[in-house]
Amino acid sequence: MVKLAEWRGKELFRKYGVPLPIGQVARTPAEAEQLTRSGTVPLPCVVKAQVLAGGRAKGGAVRFANTPEEARAAAQGILGLEFKGETVKEVLLEQKLALGRELYLSFTLDRSARLPILIVSAQGGVEIESVDDAAIARIPVDPFPGLAAYERRRAAQELGLSGPVAASLDRLLSALWRLFQQEDAELVEINPLAVVGEGLVALDAKVIIEDDAGFRHPEYSDIRDDRTPLEEIAREKEIAFVQLDGNIGVIANGAGLTMATLDVLKEFGGNPGVFLDLGGTDDPKKVTEAFLLMAQAKPRAVFLNIFGGVTRCDTVAKGLVAAMDQVPPGERFPLVARIRGNNEREGIEILRAAGITSIPSLKDSAQAVVAAARGSA
Amino acid sequence: MVKLAEWRGKELFRKYGVPLPIGQVARTPAEAEQLTRSGTVPLPCVVKAQVLAGGRAKGGAVRFANTPEEARAAAQGILGLEFKGETVKEVLLEQKLALGRELYLSFTLDRSARLPILIVSAQGGVEIESVDDAAIARIPVDPFPGLAAYERRRAAQELGLSGPVAASLDRLLSALWRLFQQEDAELVEINPLAVVGEGLVALDAKVIIEDDAGFRHPEYSDIRDDRTPLEEIAREKEIAFVQLDGNIGVIANGAGLTMATLDVLKEFGGNPGVFLDLGGTDDPKKVTEAFLLMAQAKPRAVFLNIFGGVTRCDTVAKGLVAAMDQVPPGERFPLVARIRGNNEREGIEILRAAGITSIPSLKDSAQAVVAAARGSA
Amino acid sequence: MTVLVDAATRVVVQGITGHQGTVHTRQMKLFGTAVVAGVTPGKGGTEVDGVPVFDAVREAVDTTQANAACIFVPAPYAKDALIESVDAGIRLAVVVTEHIPFHDMLVMYHYARSKGTRIIGPNCPGIASPGKAKVGIIPNVVFRPGRVGVISRSGTLTYEIVNGITEHGLGQSTCIGLGGDPVVGTSFVDALPLFQADPETDLLVMVGEIGGTAEEEAAEYIHGHVTKPVVAYIAGRSAPPGKRMGHAGAIITRGRGTAESKVAALEKAGAQVARFPYEVPEMVAAIAARQARR
């Protein structure tokens, strides 16, 4: 999930022909002053923190400026701010427009219908989750013929637009649909989309690119998500790794089994903190890497719960044993193992040779690791 | 049917990334000399008449040049030539390459399958009609997913290509497929497509754009087909008009009825010369225009055969009577009319008032016009 | 249901407020067709000849239970109009519009097919079943209820031949004008089984043209599957090779699709092939007379 900052989303909007306010990014207060003084960004202007979280206006991360000095001051006040865990490194300066109605518009995926869906609401400018369902129109789009003219007309009707503004919407929707498809977006959202005179202007831009389409979009490879440093290392090593508040580390394979393991640990009073999903790996080195990554998260106890399919039990056991030796003595932790499935017997044997007993029952093994975490507290 | 001259087709090829020899168009011998002297077109080069008809090499419309002087002489020899009814106004100068095998490749429409079709043959460089059917592969392409990788691989296999040349074909096919769709082409043909080293080069380019897609492609509106001057006027007035060698003019409505009328006239020894299809017009002015156009073709006799549907009989009768008065006395011709269908009674009445009798039977009326054409000979 | 249309057919006219849309809405109604709705974006709420006009096909279908569309919208918008009908659940769409780019028609055909909607046309006169319903533009005057099924690639030539049949005292069960464009929604091969299965059709008339191979394919189908008598006529026997006769369907290409090959294929399949249009009603009348005697 590659979330683009507003200014990067707007760069895409510009490329595809979605109308925008005149604006530019600044990384220092001096730059903000210069952009407005030179007229590159007309005054009055809006100065917006470039963070991914919503609710910027309420949170003081959006300010206004009538003069270059005010633009500088606004940038000064916002840059470096901590906003919902993100540090503001960029501000976007944009001309302030005389706005009419504010609308909501997005393209995303409707999983149930297996179709892209165009969502519009005449009640823009607020979080779409807070809008009454009856005020939201959902227009499914077939990917074969693509977004049809009648669907664009329906969107205009739902938004209460007609005449030149409806014509502007028609062009905007065609542009946004192309962006959604060609950029492999999971979500393209404009909120608010403002009526300005007889046209429309995208005041915000939220674009999320699908991770899996990365092979088609090397241009997004530099974009980091809101990950912890360990999560980032895991991502580079292509290990699914999630860090939370608990103290039990879980190494499992497959999303479903990982979640089920979590459910069982919670049931017995455990507090899982790190989940590491080996997925379908069959490479002992990767298992070793994953295990060492787990060690860095300093869990009180670790639960290895593997059901061998593509991943064979002996591979995991080998990787695990290799990793154990590399963990510094001071950082070691109790380990409860449960390995089942393909090559189960061989795996169990390898673990036994290293002094680890595999407990076949999920219930028993989960209880054991919860006890171990308590014991080592 | 907008047939593009080779050089215009190759401009499209360049735009879509189809590999070409280095080349440029010249309209004078001096220009041809200059292009080669400056190195814009490397020597030795080929000098090709830019005409739409095939068989240029055999017809002396393709020559070779080793020096700028020879390029000039070749252009001199070709420009102004009459080639199968076309006057050569442009020559294309292209570097002469060391060619390997020559292949055939085209995208067109398979009407029966209602699918675009990719046609390839390892026996390129000759008219595809002369190639044995077994040496031609037809690969249908579904427009929804578009040209698939396995279809491109199959084309390579059919052409006996592998390694880097197959990779070159893969890219070329993707480019050509995009051109075929985005330019609304009826036909995109490369013959020959030559293997040059480890790549492929399109030595010729035949692109036909569909007339009906003109509203999407104003860029082709200046291209004239091989029409007679009267046909050209008819085209501008949106009247389907075909001129041949006979002496009977036929005004009918609808392609099928026009052809059937022709069949009947021939049966009775008539020799139709001009066919004018009113199509689905319901505008008396258009009928008048059409009739005057017919008069300019100087037929010995005219047969008006209308079956009223969208076109109503009274509309045609009104337009016809209005036109009759505008034909100069010296250019008048015998007219046999047959009008049937919608508003038949009203139409017959209007004609009768102008002294024209409508003969209801196709057989009788056809015989009458054949006799009239003989009589006025 | 006779073939594709019957008294339960409820028509929505797309592009009803245009000249052709308005004229033919009236004609369809005079034919006895239930024209229940029209659609022209921006004209919703008005009426044409007593028929309510909607902004969108979906609204028209929801309000009037329309199940067939007759499309008159101009070529640049025809693809979108058809997609709208398909998405609104229309099962039969007659596309009268001419000059639709075939690349558009390819999308229309395959999309409609994947959703179970049958297209007739484009550039076609449509379908009519005398006494039941008409979706399209074939002149009402030529028809009379009867038991002759007519399938044709032509426009006015269809009217001519249908009229001839009527003048010979016979009538039609259903008449389909397929249209002569390079890509058609319904071809002879698609239409033949419908008539073969139709209990109200006793014999079949097929009107073809030079160009393409639709008639040759029809002949193959007839050979194996059609037991009812077939009378055929192919227009363009004397057409000069390589010249267009008004639409792309009428180009003779590469020796395939000539009148000779079509006539030969149809005769081989057991069809009677008329040399001239006026022979068709005569042949039909002769067969009908024999059938009546049985």
Next chain:
Amino acid sequence: MTVLVDAATRVVVQGITGHQGTVHTRQMKLFGTAVVAGVTPGKGGTEVDGVPVFDAVREAVDTTQANAACIFVPAPYAKDALIESVDAGIRLAVVVTEHIPFHDMLVMYHYARSKGTRIIGPNCPGIASPGKAKVGIIPNVVFRPGRVGVISRSGTLTYEIVNGITEHGLGQSTCIGLGGDPVVGTSFVDALPLFQADPETDLLVMVGEIGGTAEEEAAEYIHGHVTKPVVAYIAGRSAPPGKRMGHAGAIITRGRGTAESKVAALEKAGAQVARFPYEVPEMVAAIAARQARR
């Protein structure tokens, strides 16, 4: 046919010469599956584990009458591989490949559907009917022939639960791993009617996950159409909101698709919902015992 596969299933493995393709070809054969062909462009003429390799699916189908495909080709090429199978007339395609962009999968799904090919997956363990055939990667060791039908969105969790059922002395009729991606070829709602209609299935196990609304839709379907007993388990009841658990299917979005809403919907539809995976085999065994007594 049990559900989708049986002894007549003839598998072509796309991407057979890759590591996974080779390993699982062997496993499918050991399961008793007729793996009749492999496809890897450029490797035609070779063999993998005695299975002939072809350059193209069409060749494989023509030569070996393969009717089901198992796709292991890497994500960037998976769409093309599927289209090739569809065009070659394959009716069942199991897509094991993970990380296929959903925009590609949308094309795959709608294209396959329009041509009558069923997709299972992507990113899925596939389908297995013990004693008959397996198309996919579920470990052979977990199975035993029997009368429990299993439908699951998970991978390893499926193996875990199937294994539990086997350890309780029962067996499976057919097990389908649907895959947990945002767009799947076959959903619970698509699979349920097959098991309901299958005479070899007595009861059903449904393994769901948080995220999406597939389980809620399944519950609606069960309510109206499924008369066989259903035991369900939903993984992720304790998952923190908004964090991904490994794939996009496991994001909790906007309060919809929570474990609570899924459990409630399924219980309302009459399913027994297990709180933990190890409860599933126990519940299944209890139902099977009751069924045996009848």
